[in-house]
Amino acid sequence: MSGFSAAFLYLLVLVSGSCLVAESAIGVNWGTLSFRKLKPSTVVDLLKDNKIEKVKLFDADPDVLRALMGSGIQVMVGIPNEMLAAISSSTAVSDLWVRQNVSRYVVKDGVDIRYVAVGNEPFLSSYSGQFQSYVVPALQNLQQSLAKANLSGYVKLVVPCNADAYESSLPSQGAFRSDLTEIMTQLVSFLNSNGSPFVVNIYPFLSLYGSTDFPQDYAFFEGTAHSVTDGPNVYYNAFDGNFDTLVSALNKLGYGQMPIVIGEVGWPTDGAISANLTAARVFNQGLIDHVLSKQGTPLRPGAPPMDIYLFSLLDEGAKSTLPGNFERHWGVFSFDGQAKYPLNLGLGNKLLKNAKNVEYLPSRWCVADPTKDLSGVTNHMRIACNFADCTTLNYGGSCNGIGAKGNISFAFNSYYQLQDQNAQSCDFDGLGMVTFLDPSVGDCRFLVGVTDTGSSGFGTGPRWIIIWILIIGGMWVFLI
Ligand SMILES: *[C@@H]1O[C@H](CO)[C@@H](O)[C@H](O)[C@H]1NC(C)=O
Ligand SMILES: *[C@@H]1O[C@H](CO)[C@@H](O)[C@H](O)[C@H]1NC(C)=O
Ligand SMILES: *[C@@H]1O[C@H](CO)[C@@H](O)[C@H](O)[C@H]1NC(C)=O
Numbered sequence: 001m002s003g004f005s006a007a008f009l010y011l012l013v014l015v016s017g018s019c020l021v022a023e024s025a026i027g028v029n030w031g032t033l034s035f036r037k038l039k040p041s042t043v044v045d046l047l048k049d050n051k052i053e054k055v056k057l058f059d060a061d062p063d064v065l066r067a068l069m070g071s072g073i074q075v076m077v078g079i080p081n082e083m084l085a086a087i088s089s090s091t092a093v094s095d096l097w098v099r100q101n102v103s104r105y106v107v108k109d110g111v112d113i114r115y116v117a118v119g120n121e122p123f124l125s126s127y128s129g130q131f132q133s134y135v136v137p138a139l140q141n142l143q144q145s146l147a148k149a150n151l152s153g154y155v156k157l158v159v160p161c162n163a164d165a166y167e168s169s170l171p172s173q174g175a176f177r178s179d180l181t182e183i184m185t186q187l188v189s190f191l192n193s194n195g196s197p198f199v200v201n202i203y204p205f206l207s208l209y210g211s212t213d214f215p216q217d218y219a220f221f222e223g224t225a226h227s228v229t230d231g232p233n234v235y236y237n238a239f240d241g242n243f244d245t246l247v248s249a250l251n252k253l254g255y256g257q258m259p260i261v262i263g264e265v266g267w268p269t270d271g272a273i274s275a276n277l278t279a280a281r282v283f284n285q286g287l288i289d290h291v292l293s294k295q296g297t298p299l300r301p302g303a304p305p306m307d308i309y310l311f312s313l314l315d316e317g318a319k320s321t322l323p324g325n326f327e328r329h330w331g332v333f334s335f336d337g338q339a340k341y342p343l344n345l346g347l348g349n350k351l352l353k354n355a356k357n358v359e360y361l362p363s364r365w366c367v368a369d370p371t372k373d374l375s376g377v378t379n380h381m382r383i384a385c386n387f388a389d390c391t392t393l394n395y396g397g398s399c400n401g402i403g404a405k406g407n408i409s410f411a412f413n414s415y416y417q418l419q420d421q422n423a424q425s426c427d428f429d430g431l432g433m434v435t436f437l438d439p440s441v442g443d444c445r446f447l448v449g450v451t452d453t454g455s456s457g458f459g460t461g462p463r464w465i466i467i468w469i470l471i472i473g474g475m476w477v478f479l480i
């Protein structure tokens with residue numbers, strides 16, 4: 001939208017007396033916890049080809065930000081929870097963070113940074129409050145650092161919260177968790193005085209995954225046999241119910257009109273029974289259509305969330321599987337930038353466009369040698385799967401049911417690709433062999449890696465040392 005029409009729309013909204021901006025945009029989360037990453041410039045081209053104009057990051061990786069320079073894409077950079085203590089206790093630290101990670105990029109032909117996410121779900125119950133007290137002081141320090149850099153009008157501070165920050169059985173009864181009342185009161189007052197939205201992550205998938213009682217059709221947007229009646233209002237999907245619970249919680253603190261941004265929302269495609277391609281497509285398309293219809297919710301009719309950031313752009317094969325095996329499979333695109341299912345983002349293209357010029361390793365795979373006795377393979381498999389991603393082998397995964405030998409081959413191949421197809425990495429004491437025939441079976445894909453020459457971080461340093469220690473340790477176990 002041009003500046004002129006944006007200004008015009010803004011006037012219209014003001015004139016019509018509504019204080020909520022009724023224009024939603026669809027953005028994406030770009031996480032980088034992958035062992036094999038696409039070059040950041042390839043990802044930026046992927047964003048542009050799909051007309052995605054808003055992206056949310058979890059840190060301020062210089063490689064990623066450099067690739068975003070001049071792209072015109074609006075960016076939310078992130079401050080990891082672990083940095084909040086330092087930033088909250090020192091304005092020098094916060095000034096430096098803003099200089100290094102914001103000001104130096106917000107220049108002509110630089111990066112259009114619009115938001116800084118201060119922490120990521122810092123109030124999550126499972127963190128037992130360890131980051132809680134740093135959030136508001138960190139916000140205050142960062143705000144003055146932004147002001148010093150003359151950016152406080154342009155770059156907004158936000159705090160992405162998990163939906164576990166509030167609770168209620170009915171949306172109209174929503175309230176922030178009692179242990180957060182004081183912090184939330186300070187937080188929303190801060191957000192309000194700086195013109196920042198409340199950012200929340202909403203996951204109907206996790207509600208369904210976590211509870212056998214949760215009615216499946218209530219997680220989606222197709223109508224439900226389990227609608228929730230709340231006084232005069234009826235809820236037909238979990239997303240609206242959750243959203244209005246937050247509206248009620250904000251209302252209780254006197255900020256019922258505060259704009260809301262959905263920081264993360266999405267559906268994984270693998271690693272659990274309810275995580276599959278069909279469910280992900282139906283959920284994401286239903287969500288996008290619902291939000292773009294501007295229908296809103298019973299407590300905010302005609303006023304959908306300001307922006308929503310899909311979780312996620314790409315699969316991240318190095319994420320912790322603590323929440324579940326699905327955690328590495330949230331991408332709308334696979335790790336190599338290929339669309340997993342048809343999706344209309346509502347941004348102009350009817351379908352997703354795949355990443356271009358992806359640099360793959362050669363078309364070869366590592367599998368178990370069928371002529372060998374594989375009875376002693378357990379330790380090799382364990383080591384391979386400790387490093388590479390084998391989550392699809394488990395119950396509910398796309399490779400569950402490919403048999404014992406299939407399991408071994410899958411583990412060998414995943415490890416081999418992770419090691420850049422290094423010949424030694426397919427040895428496994430002579431049990432592995434390289435093949436040029438794609439061993440994929442049905443939906444179970446045996447991947448070929450990509451070369452990630454453009455990025456830094458993983459692949460060097462301690463990880464390699466650990467791998468070698470384990471390989472040597474593993475071989476040693478085999479020798480005795
Ligand atoms: C800038 O952000 C990066 C990535 O989050 C971080 O590693 C670095 O320490 C930050 N710079 C400062 C000065 O804090
Ligand atoms: C601060 O920013 C505003 C626009 O946001 C600009 O007009 C002004 O010149 C800037 N001041 C300085 C000192 O850079
Ligand atoms: C995919 O997920 C949906 C929704 O959770 C579930 O009902 C369906 O059975 C799953 N499909 C397969 C093939 O597992």
Ligand SMILES: *[C@@H]1O[C@H](CO)[C@@H](O)[C@H](O)[C@H]1NC(C)=O
Nearest residue numbers: 393394395401403404405407
């Ligand atoms: C393959 O591995 C998965 C995950 O460890 C396991 O659930 C399954 O039973 C294995 N299949 C066979 C035939 O051993």
